[in-house]
Amino acid sequence: MLHQALSRLYEAAGHLDITADVFEKLKSPRETTQARLVIRMDDGASKSYPAWRCRYDDTLGPTKGGIRFHPDVSIDEVETLAFLMTMKCALINLPFGGAKGGVQMDIHNLSATEQERLARRYVQCFAKVIGPNRDIPAPDLYTNSTIMAWMADEYAAIVGEVTPAVITGKPIALGGSLGREDATARGGYYLLLHQAQKLGLRPGARVAIQGFGNAGKHIAQLLGAAGFKIVAVTDSKGGVQCSSGLDVDKLISAKRQGSVTSLAGSDGVCTLPADELVSVDCELLVLAALEDMVHAGNAARVKAHVILELANAPITPEADKILNAKSIVVLPDILANAGGVTVSYFEWVQNRQGDSWPIEQVHARLKTKMEQEGDAVWTLAQEKGITLRSAAYVHALSRLAGAIGAQDMQHFLIAEAPKR
Numbered sequence: 045m046l047h048q049a050l051s052r053l054y055e056a057a058g059h060l061d062i063t064a065d066v067f068e069k070l071k072s073p074r075e076t077t078q079a080r081l082v083i084r085m086d087d088g089a090s091k092s093y094p095a096w097r098c099r100y101d102d103t104l105g106p107t108k109g110g111i112r113f114h115p116d117v118s119i120d121e122v123e124t125l126a127f128l129m130t131m132k133c134a135l136i137n138l139p140f141g142g143a144k145g146g147v148q149m150d151i152h153n154l155s156a157t158e159q160e161r162l163a164r165r166y167v168q169c170f171a172k173v174i175g176p177n178r179d180i181p182a183p184d185l186y187t188n189s190t191i192m193a194w195m196a197d198e199y200a201a202i203v204g205e206v207t208p209a210v211i212t213g214k215p216i217a218l219g220g221s222l223g224r225e226d227a228t229a230r231g232g233y234y235l236l237l238h239q240a241q242k243l244g245l246r247p248g249a250r251v252a253i254q255g256f257g258n259a260g261k262h263i264a265q266l267l268g269a270a271g272f273k274i275v276a277v278t279d280s281k282g283g284v285q286c287s288s289g290l291d292v293d294k295l296i297s298a299k300r301q302g303s304v305t306s307l308a309g310s311d312g313v314c315t316l317p318a319d320e321l322v323s324v325d326c327e328l329l330v331l332a333a334l335e336d337m338v339h340a341g342n343a344a345r346v347k348a349h350v351i352l353e354l355a356n357a358p359i360t361p362e363a364d365k366i367l368n369a370k371s372i373v374v375l376p377d378i379l380a381n382a383g384g385v386t387v388s389y390f391e392w393v394q395n396r397q398g399d400s401w402p403i404e405q406v407h408a409r410l411k412t413k414m415e416q417e418g419d420a421v422w423t424l425a426q427e428k429g430i431t432l433r434s435a436a437y438v439h440a441l442s443r444l445a446g447a448i449g450a451q452d453m454q455h456f457l458i459a460e461a462p463k464r
């Protein structure tokens with residue numbers, strides 16, 4: 045996976061004048077820590093789970109990235125996602141490097157108390173890696189604000205100081221930021237609306253959404269309220285479709301009870317096999333589930349004109365080529381889902397200042413960021429005649445290369461300074 049992700053970096057470098065030092069720094073992670081988390085289960089037995097935290101690059105600041113609990117988590121996945129975070133933070137111009145964490149496990153097999161023990165054990169094992177000026181975790185797949193609260197509490201107990209800025213995505217009552225919950229979807233939504241005319245999208249356009257968790261649910265709400273028609277949705281158990289539009293509130297209550305699939309059979313709603321979502325007839329496809337969901341085997345079947353990548357790395361490089369040949373525009377992950385880390389950054393700033401911003405301020409600042417950086421990427425793509433993904437990498441890489449170059453110059457000057 046990392047090799048695949050780096051191929052996009054090398055491609056972007058072809059459009060810039062980059063020194064070998066930049067690649068030397070970015071070709072592999074700075075630090076990956078591995079642990080085995082042993083916890084006591086409710087029945088008295090003990091169980092252990094492999095876990096990782098990767099700090100990929102900290103040129104631009106303390107590293108930042110979510111922690112996921114998922115059976116497919118691996119060191120390769122964690123390092124790849126940490127690389128994507130490095131590029132994302134550079135692209136959106138945040139003073140952060142990139143990181144990621146993960147535990148290889150199925151959260152559905154754990155009770156709430158077992159989940160709490162696991163979250164606390166994660167922090168015990170990685171307490172020396174994380175810190176408000178070093179590495180700041182956040183929620184990701186199958187982790188949420190409650191898990192972040194347990195983690196922040198454990199960190200405070202270990203260091204002997206209340207340290208809210210060590211973790212973002214916390215509950216509001218414990219220093220979380222207003223607007224963090226739907227930030228990933230809202231950032232993608234602001235970007236999409238800002239570029240809607242150029243993308244040929246109008247309210248009323250049909251939307252298919254893969255994944256109905258934090259990112260998928262909120263984008264459905266935002267797009268539904270803006271007049272888009274949600275015609276198909278899937279989650280890990282399957283999917284539903286309705287050509288006259290699905291009711292988002294009903295989807296949310298069905299998901300709360302287990303899966304969106306329970307809506308099938310009511311009001312003209314039909315079942316949709318999960319792997320058929322990408323080929324649904326629609327104008328906009330939102331990918332909000334896992335990696336590699338659009339690949340060489342199904343990319344040719346995509347009918348949407350525009351794809352919004354709220355998930356990380358949902359399209360493989362081979363699929364990118366097929367989509368590009370079909371003139372399908374992809375709003376790429378490192379730009380389209382950057383709303384989450386942007387509001388995480390706002391949370392970190394508020395925690396450090398002992399402040400709390402009104403929701404209007406959070407939304408306004410998020411909107412400005414998404415529109416500004418979205419425009420920069422769009423302009424680069426036009427100027428260079430490249431895809432938005434390539435342009436996003438060029439934009440991020442030029443910032444990172446500038447910082448790495450400035451750092452090297454500083455080291456050079458220190459090395460060359462006359463000895464007294």
Ligand code: NAD
Nearest residue numbers: 185186228255256257258259279280333354355356381384
């Ligand atoms: P989540 O755990 O809240 O939801 C994941 C959803 O995906 C669930 O509805 C699950 O049922 C569904 N799913 C799993 N396998 C599926 C499959 N094969 N087909 C269809 N649906 C499937 O996770 P999330 O926070 O919404 O994250 C989703 C994606 O967005 C991930 O790639 C994550 O890295 C990315 N992301 C999330 C954030 C954030 O702030 N939450 C920020 C940036 C990127």
